[in-house]
Amino acid sequence: MGLTTALRRRTPLRPLIVTAPGGEPARMAVERWCDRHAWSPAYAPAQANALVVCGPGSAALDAVVAEVWHQLPLPRRRVTVRAADDADAALRHALAALRSPSYRPDDAAEPDGHGTGGPRYPEPDQPAPDLPAQGGPGGHDGPGEPGGHREHGEPSGYDVHGHEHGGHDDRAHEHSAHEGGHEHSGHEDGGHGHGHGHGGMVLPGGVAMADRGADRDGLMLDRLHVTLGPALYPWPAGLTVRLVLQGDVVQEAAAELLPAGPRHSVVPAVRLLDQAHCLLVLAGWPGAARDARRLRDAVRAGAAPTGYRRWATRVRRSRMLRWSLSGLGPLPGGGPGTPTGAGSSAGARARAGAVPPTGAGPANDVYGRLSAWLDGLDAVFAGRAIELVEPDPGLLPAALAGGDLAAARLVVASLGAAPVHEPVPERA
Amino acid sequence: MTAVLLVAGVASLAVLALYGVGRLVRVAAQGAPRAPFLSGNPPVEHALSRYHVRWYTVTMLFLAFDMEMVFMYPWTLVVATVGASAVIEMFAFLAVLFAGVLYAWREGALRWV
């Protein structure tokens, strides 16, 4: 085990950041900390070795966090960063623990013992798979070690073919889970339209098979229910978007928000730079995203945003960014068939409510919204005061439907707070 | 040919060796399967379902155009010896295929979602 210790002494911290509502300042501090070490945050639990929850906890978020925590591979560490000032100490502590030679997988919980909810599985409204016979929740070693029992707990419920394990308990569990799956998959189209009729069969892992539904071309296709958020990075804090996918195309979308957390007075420039950072990360432009993040951190620290001009010019001039992002997530939607540009007239925009006035020229798509942020930033750094309008999650379903899964994340990221100010003339 | 078998074998062994090293130094054995990542929500269905691709016409265009590579590679060897007729024949062939691509483009086969 000497080699393991030696290898682990060098391990970087790769946090999966979960932001609670009101936890944005903490998240920015965590990102800044990672940036200083040149470590990029993880996008999924498999890639992470630390789960960093930013901001105050809430019951709704705790359940989600417990589920994600369960998916993190060992070695892992859980960290709660309630406020921006805690970030440095908490993360250094976690890193030291991950690197410590005395690390044992079992003391993987976070030090302050926060969060007791075990992973919900497979459905919150279903009988828990942790039947007492398998030493389920009773196997908790204490409130400070959520998920720790999974290392030796019920493997059979998760197996590909439950019947291989043969146990009588397994059968009972899978059957109950199966019924739950039916309930869930049936509620969308009001019936069990299973093309393959698996009624009464053992479902692998207690999860249902995808059900069919009509798509917009009049075909019957398998539809997949995918939930984005709240434990996703980068992603607006507390937002949950439920999607119905066929292939990778979003057929339906619904959005909901967790109750708002404590409000922080946010400098508009920080907010806009942060949004631009998230959007650029999702647009796959790491260089520009990094610069946006550093500018944001400089502004937060009260320093001068040196290099803003260069960065803004680079983003504006990028033809590839315009080529990739324009036409995505048009607002207001008349359905996927509506062409952008001509359709987003001022009247239509007014109907949609809090849609940012993006100036006369650009269409109200992802690219247009990014341009509006840049215009807002120009105004701020030119010394003018601007106001931000909070985004309206009610706009999301129309903006998401008809796009693909990747576009969905870009559209959500683009619907951040928007500046209201005298529109700066668009430089083409 | 022997070199191919040798490299394929050694590369596969290297992959296995990497797994072996991982086995020696890992902190814990591979645990029970986890639910796939869905932002902290439990899965409703298996992701492995009938996956509807919307670019299926592109696959057919691709296969048709791709067939022509069967001829194109040997053709490159004999252009110099056969002469102008080889070039004219091959590019006539390609022009016919490209006309098919243009038709497909006009019908919107290269756009999806």
Add this chain to the structure above:
Amino acid sequence: MVRQAPLWTALLAGAVLLALATIAAVGRGVAVARRAAGAGTPVAEVARLLAQQRRSTLAADRLLWRSGPAAVCVAAALAALVVPLGRWTAWDSPVGVVWFNAMEVVVWAGLWLVGWGANSVWGVVAGYRFLAQGLAYELPHMFALTTVALGAGSLRVGDVVAAQSGLWFVVWMPVAFVAYLVAALAMAFWGPFDAPAQADLAGGLGAELSGVDALLLRAGRYLMLTAAAAFAVPAFLGGGAGPLLPAWLWSLLKTVAVLGFLVWLRDRLPTVRMERYTELSWLVLLPATLVQALLVAIVVLLR
């Protein structure tokens, strides 16, 4: 000019490929950190992934899932086999150009398997996204390779190098060279073509991989990028030709230069969305490479 080397050099080719891929990863680490200390990042990452627990997902197709990254790594090593190092080549195949093409296509199968096996929506979408990418980049890539073979009148990589003794192919086949570089990025799902492993899909192909499995996928990506950069040297940049220095060193230097360019490009460009790129590839890049091939064919006739 390029000659068959003894059998053991086949292993040397693999070792050189691995070394160059490591250089690429180190370079990437430095580029991300924007300081020399970033060079340690890949080493630390390897250490982290080796020690990390591997994981599996619910109802995953483990056989297919695990064979994907391994297939990509092995294919990259096999693709590099036909690349001559200076005056020597480990395998002087009469159809070296086609061989490279075939090994590069293994990535299609490998990455789709990685995506499919995990039973995760991110992976499945990412795997299909790579196929869409493959359908878009492959034809211009094939025509670029054909143009090279046409210029040399041979599918043997050694002959391709010999045919460039007067003038490098990059000079009179610039369109093919550009198409080749675009395909090199796309086959390694690198730079602007990293949509299958991107943040918007929570890491896509790698969304459910940890430990050695994740390490292999990343290694396969760097190996493929390196193999593609290495093949550009005999195909377009005159192989080991150059003044003063020995031929093998020129081969290495040119490979590092191409590789450095590809790695540098990563931070410069945003990801290309496939529904945009497909149309561009079929309507602009494909005819452009066809015209390039026609021009080269005419030159070959007149020569």
Add this chain to the structure above:
Amino acid sequence: MQLVVFVVCAVGAVAAGAAVFRVDSMARATFALLASFVFVAVDVLLLHLAYLGVLVILMMIMEMVVMAVFMIMYMMNPAGLMPMSMMHNRRGALAISAGTFVLLAAGILLVRWPARRGAPPAEPTRQLGEALMGSKMLVMMVLGLALFATMVATVVLAQHRGRYDRYGDELERRVPDDPIRGGVGR
């Protein structure tokens, strides 16, 4: 050495081919078929038909991946998660396959194979090119037209929205009306 590789690949090809019908998952079935083709390709390479062997690998990977796309789009339970059988009409299939096997085996044994005359060409790939540009030109041209017909036919059959949907009934629109814009034009 060659014999060992040949036998391994021949047996592997048959085994992988048999696996196609033994596995539940469409993905596994497709890739078992691909493995079978790759084994065959290695055997072709052993016959010193370098181009054909490599071509089989190249084409079959692309085609099998495309096949996987279509299989998974149409077949239910594509991952084999639910128990099912791909066997239908066992008895008939058994009779047909046994009959075919006997016929082919009898053919191998009964046909008087010609003895080799002359030496194999030094460069079979070049021979192939010469044949294509010479005596087999007609074949190639007919195939070109067939491929063109394939393209047009698939587009006609598969494309949901054709040019009249995109450009208007009189084809009067300058820019097409698509659900999402493409990479060229709008």
